Amino acid sequence: MAERNLTLLTDFYELTMMQGYFKNKTNETVVFDAFYRTNPSGSGYAICCGLEQVIDYIKNLKFEQDDIDYFRSLSIFDEDFLEYLKNFKFSGDIYSVPEGSVVFPMEPLVKVIAPIMEAQLVETAILNIINHQSLIATKASRVCYAACGEGVMEFGLRRAQGPDAGTLGARAAVIGGCIGTSNVQSAKMFGMPVLGTHAHSWIMSFEDELTAFRKYAELYPNSVTLLVDTYDTLRSGVPNAIRVFKEMKEAGTLTSRYGIRLDSGDLSYLSKRARKMLNEAGLNDAFISASSDLDEYLIDSLKTQGAQINSWGVGTNLITSKDCPAFGGVYKLAAIKQDDIFIPKIKLSENQWKITNPGNKTIYRIYDKESGKIKADLIALVGEKYSEDNPLLLFDPMATWKKTYLKPGTYKMRELLVPIFLNGECVYGSPAVMDIRTYCQDELNTLWDETRRLVNPQDVYVDLSNELYHMKHQLLDSYNSSVRE
Template identity: 50%
Template sequence: MRLSPLLTDLYELTMLAGYCREGMEAKPAAFDLYFRTNPFEGGYAVFAGLEPALDALAELRFAEDELAYLAGIGLFDEPFIAFLRDFRFRGTVVAPPEGTLVFANEPLLTVTGTLAETQLVETLLLNTLNFQTLVATKAARICHAAAGAEVIEFGLRRAQGPDGGVSAARAACVGGATGTSNVLAGMRFDLPVRGTHAHSWVQAFPDELTAFQAYADAFPDSTVLLVDTYDTLKSGVVNAIIVALRLRQRGHELRGIRLDSGDLAYLSREARRMLDEAGFPEVRILASNELDEQVIDSIRDEGGRVDIYG
């Protein structure tokens, strides 16, 4: 995906203009990209964002409307605008594979080339790699806390804008998530897309059982039911079991249930017991709702029976 070369700090361009004025733009240079402190008070980070960064470098060029904008802000002369018109990144990038554990104050990436090439791409690379490495690290910490349970990325609605949501979905999968709810990220990066239904689906129907049955009728081979709209154990799980029995009679199986509120450790234990007693030990329990590594640790410490965290 093309990123505009204007996705940069102004001082990258003013320095580049100064280099051109001094005849320094072709001088050999090397830049190391690193971070000073491991995130989340941890001992490592998970490197992510390299592939989109390299794609951006390969496509890096100024469009005519971008050049017109720069010419109009009153800082740059025509020879510099002409220089930018012909600009291409032809430097070299050395970096570890994405998913590699990396550490503070060590180079994540080294860029070599001309001073013009290496200076101009600084902000773009920092933006791409810092954010995705941060998200991948958080995802890895959550996956570690999950101790083998599946983790799915559900963060779009709280992400830092549309691009942040797409980038975060990709980075979370680098960090160990097995899929995302983000459909655009799924298409763009060939990620598995996963999802259930919302409380609004249940509330749109006369009652919970009718809502569950309608969803199962629509998606008989991929039904996961959200069971906490009204009363998780007295209503939601009971109705999910009824629908599971009906699906089985038709040659299908309920895939899972989702818990999105309350004491997730207790509710998952009780839901597991009820499902097992009804003959559905293979139905998976998905937990969601502002989960992080500390919450997941607590659920596991309290004997929670969660198969998937989202």
């Protein structure tokens, strides 16, 4: 991705609007927020992910000559505008929540402050990248939560929605908690553990299953996982695997990393039966891994049933976030700078929750000092002053009578948005993926269990500052009266 020029990864209307701004000489600096309205998969939170690819995208922004030629062929753009595009580069500021952060609805995850022509162009790609990776990282965190600390491997490349969905999806899955991926390209590109054993075709290519198992064990004695369901799991696969493990034990080649993989059938029943057979053969330390259309709910159910599985391979349902395959991030104009002042802008809607938050904003996260858990997030205007030494009054922006009063010394505050680009220059170095993964684990630990649970989680409060709340309501009132006139 680092070298890919994705400048044309944009909706056509960004370009027609850009020409409109160009012709009307309205290239004021504006503020756009990328945010989302609902957590995916019924989750109580989301994991923000994809920033590194957004940075690469912005750095590589450049219209090539054949892009310009293509635009000319459409007979809708004028030469002066095409000339402008030739020298286009991003000159603005971008602030973002770091990758792997726990985030909540309505918070600006990425904030772009730039001349409107630039800020408009980058809308589509920023949303595409952040929506995709945040979706998969969130899903992975749920699957890993269900697995209760046992390793979850990302195995979905063949069912991913194209090459990037596989490769960037594996990146997001590892950030969200997976221990590694089967995707070689992604593992190499992002320095992540690469995992995998063999397929049914390995077994079928030998005269019989036992020979195939023996050959595999001979080749990879340090990590031997035998796939036992090609012909008959309990009558053929497990007995043959046991025979090979015993032979290895006798030959002294068996290490501590060996076991079987179940890939079809009733995983609960088969794993219990297989466990019993392995234990009776004195192979108590053999692991049992499973893979077969798993997701967080199935893993949770298998745990409840007492399935004897220690290791999980999750494919389709994770890499596509099957129950919720889109993260509904949007990108909305929040302010226009005039004479060095940000004039707030608002988009109305008949749905109250679709009304945007105006102004140049930031996010403060408020932690309970004792437990370190999140108490609430506060969306405030840039420039508002807060101090942990003062009391803090929070109120729900929909039900304003719901108030929480925090005494000084009982809470801690942290600003979530950090500068990524300033005046077009990148000022942020993306951490390595495995470090982002560690950060994400720490972030998840700041959530109460009530918010992490898979079904009906407790929402985290995202409040507006007093100043922002009143500005928003003033704008709403003034639009209402202007429409009535």
